[in-house]
Amino acid sequence: MERRNFLWWGGGMAAVFSLSPRLAIGGSVVEIAMQGRPDGSKVWFDPYGVLIQPGQTVRWTNKDKGNAHTATAYALENYDHPRRMPEGAKPFDSDYLLPDESFEVTLDVPGLYDYFCLPHELSGMVGRIVVAAPEQTGFADYPDGDLNAEIIAGFPAVTDILARGSLQKDE
Numbered sequence: 001m002e003r004r005n006f007l008w009w010g011g012g013m014a015a016v017f018s019l020s021p022r023l024a025i026g027g028s029v030v031e032i033a034m035q036g037r038p039d040g041s042k043v044w045f046d047p048y049g050v051l052i053q054p055g056q057t058v059r060w061t062n063k064d065k066g067n068a069h070t071a072t073a074y075a076l077e078n079y080d081h082p083r084r085m086p087e088g089a090k091p092f093d094s095d096y097l098l099p100d101e102s103f104e105v106t107l108d109v110p111g112l113y114d115y116f117c118l119p120h121e122l123s124g125m126v127g128r129i130v131v132a133a134p135e136q137t138g139f140a141d142y143p144d145g146d147l148n149a150e151i152i153a154g155f156p157a158v159t160d161i162l163a164r165g166s167l168q169k170d171e
């Protein structure tokens with residue numbers, strides 16, 4: 001796990017150095033909190049939908065004192081889940097994050113990245129990242145496949161992410 005994280009981070013740094021000045025300005029880290037009610041009755045990613053530019057880094061931090069969470073990409077490599085990430089993109093998996101622990105990944109390939117929290121996927125704790133260059137449009141959603149309705153309902157609409165940039169759930 002550690003080794004893999006290191007390699008990803010190294011790749012991210014290389015990407016940052018090759019960015020144009022315009023992209024470098026947008027190259028700040030995008031923060032996503034893992035949240036939960038104190039009694040554990042609800043858990044979620046905040047924001048659960050984000051729009052970033054190719055080469056930007058996303059960082060998840062567990063802000064929930066009562067739970068461990070993961071940020072795990074939909075991919076066959078990750079517990080045999082259906083792939084819901086762009087062709088050529090590398091699946092990521094944070095492994096369990098204890099309270100205040102963080103995980104980050106740099107996403108270079110444009111497209112839709114859906115991810116889940118391993119212990120809370122069936123509670124709808126899923127999120128979506130759209131990686132898009134400023135002029136880029138026309139992202140197709142993934143087929144529902146055999147994911148259950150609770151999970152499908154958890155993904156924010158691509159159009160909403162593109163329109164608003166960041167989407168939070170009503171708490």
Ligand SMILES: [Cu+2]
Binds near residue numbers: 067
């Ligand atoms: Cu969770």
